[in-house]
Amino acid sequence: MPGVMPTPHSGEPTTGPLTAEELQLAARNHSMPLEALLHDITPPGLHYLLTHFDIPHVDADTWVLKIGGAVQRPLELGGMALRTRPRISVPVTMECAGNGRSLLLPRPLSQPWTLEAVGTAEWSGVPLAYLLTEAGVDPAALEVVFTGIDEGIQSGVRQRYARSLPLAEAMRPDVVLAYRMNGNPLPPQHGYPLRLVVPGWYGMASVKWLQSIEVVTRPFDGFQQSSGYRYQKDADDAGTPVTRIRVRSLMVPPGIPDFFTRRRILPPGPVMLRGRAWSGEGGVEQVEVGIDGEWVAAHLDQPAGAHTWRAWTLPWVADPGEHELACRATDSTGAVQPLEQNWNYQGMGNNAVQRVRVSVE
Amino acid sequence: MPGVMPTPHSGEPTTGPLTAEELQLAARNHSMPLEALLHDITPPGLHYLLTHFDIPHVDADTWVLKIGGAVQRPLELGGMALRTRPRISVPVTMECAGNGRSLLLPRPLSQPWTLEAVGTAEWSGVPLAYLLTEAGVDPAALEVVFTGIDEGIQSGVRQRYARSLPLAEAMRPDVVLAYRMNGNPLPPQHGYPLRLVVPGWYGMASVKWLQSIEVVTRPFDGFQQSSGYRYQKDADDAGTPVTRIRVRSLMVPPGIPDFFTRRRILPPGPVMLRGRAWSGEGGVEQVEVGIDGEWVAAHLDQPAGAHTWRAWTLPWVADPGEHELACRATDSTGAVQPLEQNWNYQGMGNNAVQRVRVSVE
Numbered sequence: 001m002p003g004v005m006p007t008p009h010s011g012e013p014t015t016g017p018l019t020a021e022e023l024q025l026a027a028r029n030h031s032m033p034l035e036a037l038l039h040d041i042t043p044p045g046l047h048y049l050l051t052h053f054d055i056p057h058v059d060a061d062t063w064v065l066k067i068g069g070a071v072q073r074p075l076e077l078g079g080m081a082l083r084t085r086p087r088i089s090v091p092v093t094m095e096c097a098g099n100g101r102s103l104l105l106p107r108p109l110s111q112p113w114t115l116e117a118v119g120t121a122e123w124s125g126v127p128l129a130y131l132l133t134e135a136g137v138d139p140a141a142l143e144v145v146f147t148g149i150d151e152g153i154q155s156g157v158r159q160r161y162a163r164s165l166p167l168a169e170a171m172r173p174d175v176v177l178a179y180r181m182n183g184n185p186l187p188p189q190h191g192y193p194l195r196l197v198v199p200g201w202y203g204m205a206s207v208k209w210l211q212s213i214e215v216v217t218r219p220f221d222g223f224q225q226s227s228g229y230r231y232q233k234d235a236d237d238a239g240t241p242v243t244r245i246r247v248r249s250l251m252v253p254p255g256i257p258d259f260f261t262r263r264r265i266l267p268p269g270p271v272m273l274r275g276r277a278w279s280g281e282g283g284v285e286q287v288e289v290g291i292d293g294e295w296v297a298a299h300l301d302q303p304a305g306a307h308t309w310r311a312w313t314l315p316w317v318a319d320p321g322e323h324e325l326a327c328r329a330t331d332s333t334g335a336v337q338p339l340e341q342n343w344n345y346q347g348m349g350n351n352a353v354q355r356v357r358v359s360v361e
Numbered sequence: 362m363p364g365v366m367p368t369p370h371s372g373e374p375t376t377g378p379l380t381a382e383e384l385q386l387a388a389r390n391h392s393m394p395l396e397a398l399l400h401d402i403t404p405p406g407l408h409y410l411l412t413h414f415d416i417p418h419v420d421a422d423t424w425v426l427k428i429g430g431a432v433q434r435p436l437e438l439g440g441m442a443l444r445t446r447p448r449i450s451v452p453v454t455m456e457c458a459g460n461g462r463s464l465l466l467p468r469p470l471s472q473p474w475t476l477e478a479v480g481t482a483e484w485s486g487v488p489l490a491y492l493l494t495e496a497g498v499d500p501a502a503l504e505v506v507f508t509g510i511d512e513g514i515q516s517g518v519r520q521r522y523a524r525s526l527p528l529a530e531a532m533r534p535d536v537v538l539a540y541r542m543n544g545n546p547l548p549p550q551h552g553y554p555l556r557l558v559v560p561g562w563y564g565m566a567s568v569k570w571l572q573s574i575e576v577v578t579r580p581f582d583g584f585q586q587s588s589g590y591r592y593q594k595d596a597d598d599a600g601t602p603v604t605r606i607r608v609r610s611l612m613v614p615p616g617i618p619d620f621f622t623r624r625r626i627l628p629p630g631p632v633m634l635r636g637r638a639w640s641g642e643g644g645v646e647q648v649e650v651g652i653d654g655e656w657v658a659a660h661l662d663q664p665a666g667a668h669t670w671r672a673w674t675l676p677w678v679a680d681p682g683e684h685e686l687a688c689r690a691t692d693s694t695g696a697v698q699p700l701e702q703n704w705n706y707q708g709m710g711n712n713a714v715q716r717v718r719v720s721v722e
Contacts, residue, residue: 016378017377018379018384021621027392046549049406057399112384114384154620155620158617187406189407257414258514259413260470262385262386265514
């Protein structure tokens with residue numbers, strides 16, 4: 001595979017300034033302003049949003065989902081038929097695999113996320129496992145391939161956005177084919193009329209605008225699987241696939257901001273520091289808050305679900321002067337957020353700790 | 362005023378590369394991807410969003426709106442009291458005054474919008490004129506000042522976001538104190554629990570997270586009125602205030618995109634070019650589409666309201682090769698979008714025509 005796959009990004013990582021192409025992407029794609037961490041469920045319109053190509057304009061009246069490949073009974077289901085199947089609702093914290101990319105040095109050229117490509121929503125729809133069971137998966141099945149309606153070109157490869165899941169992941173009871181988000185119809189930009197939601201995995205797995213589901217007996221080698229979304233050392237490294245969300249915590253920047261620099265100012269005295277922490281590898285077990293390099297354990301609330309963030313709080317008495325605040329989480333596998341960047345060629349899974357400078361005055 | 366006001370932006374306009382501060386702003390603020398021009402009413406979450414400071418977290422149970430100043434009967438109204446007053450619904454196309462700023466050369470340093478800071482929503486709430494009449498405006502009244510809960514620092518000036526309207530504009534029957542957006546409760550980021558909506562004016566007039574309305578007998582000189590949101594030649598020019606939306610049209614880029622460059626590719630043959638056009642100065646009367654420099658009149662649909670965009674279409678038969686598409690609108694005052702940039706120091710009201718390069722292959 002090395003050397004024959006197209007590079008997933010446009011050019012080598014750079015130490016140079018931001019490009020017009022990156023600005024266009026930053027303008028199109030939406031992050032969640034960090035003050036929205038105060039909400040258990042991210043208000044509609046503030047959940048992060050990454051669109052590889054264009055948001056398709058789908059006619060739900062004629063749309064059908066095809067389920068085929070290595071199954072005994074291929075299915076074609078429209079929106080009404082999907083609604084006659086059992087429905088589940090799952091709260092999920094979802095994060096883009098590229099979150100934190102623009103903070104890497106050198107900087108991989110792609111969507112230049114800072115820290116806010118995250119959000120939590122309640123997704124409702126049909127359990128994927130229910131429909132796969134209805135279709136009857138062949139014993140030789142290995143993976144399930146999900147293909148969206150959205151089409152475009154990436155690194156010279158024309159494609160519809162497509163990703164696969166190992167069969168065991170696809171059969172998890174909490175993997176949803178969602179047609180509702182937070183109790184309302186799925187918005188166009190989040191995959192209307194139907195999207196996949198894979199709790200615990202980075203967002204690239206949760207294919208939007210679903211067109212087909214195909215059970216396959218060999219590993220899927222589509223662009224977004226074999227070339228995009230890999231942890232690589234360099235362009236010639238085949239790398240390893242990006243899968244579950246690495247442990248991360250974020251803080252609501254305290255005080256008030258400067259409009260342009262976003263520098264934070266707050267008065268001396270007591271302030272409650274607040275944030276959220278999550279991991280797709282296991283529950284978050286600890287959050288520590290760093291105040292000028294001294295780490296203190298924060299209080300952790302219970303999460304709303306197995307794959308949602310936990311709220312954390314830490315009271316702090318702010319002294320006049322300049323301070324650096326930070327937070328780092330540890331999950332049940334023992335994984336801890338790194339203090340320094342863990343660089344890779346595509347800028348994936350950068351869960352280095354957030355640092356917030358504040359002026360107390 | 363010249364020379365004594367703080368500069369509204371952080372440093373002089375630049376021909377240099379994008380800065381980290383601009384990227385932070387681009388990440389926080391949301392634009393409307395241009396394919397959403399296909400919708401009459403912008404789907405929730407795709408309407409543009411500019412937040413000067415932080416999105417406040419408001420407790421609607423204790424929140425009250427104060428109406429005072431030069432009035433006979435000052436009012437304090439909570440959310441329930443507002444809902445006992447008459448309700449109107451107004452569809453409005455709203456655009457940020459800074460839309461197009463990052464395309465200016467030299468580039469003013471502020472939120473680096475490309476072209477997509479626009480959206481159309483139906484806003485429902487109490488007519489402002491109803492409440493001003495209830496309060497009884499003094500004969501000496503000149504302007505009405507609207508102050509939000511959101512607080513921060515801009516150009517060294519600590520402030521709550523505040524703007525004024527001339528009394529005659531405030532008394533227009535279509536100016537709304539909105540508590541609903543598109544039939545749903547106002548989302549936090551759009552001003553919950555109450556915002557002003559001034560149809561036809563750039564978005565800075567539509568103050569979010571309202572805390573107070575004060576009738577004044579002298580011109581308001583707050584930062585966002587006397588220093589921000591002005592058409593200035595340079596830092597020493599007092600300039601003129603930014604008010605109504607200048608005529609503009611935008612096109613849905615046809616074909617499919619390249620992920621990184623956003624370059625458009627489409628097959629040869631017939632394609633329907635589509636877009637929207639609007640003006641806050643008067644109705645849009647004409648849209649012309651430029652194909653490789655040749656201008657052709659597009660078909661215009663009727664608008665949904667006096668202050669909403671009009672859909673336009675033009676069939677085109679695409680020949681193989683590279684093409685440049687453009688669109689320009691004319692409004693009922695005779696104003697036409699300029700072909701070249703109309704530069705000003707703060708990067709306001711840049712309504713120069715959009716140009717879309719397409720590869721037909």
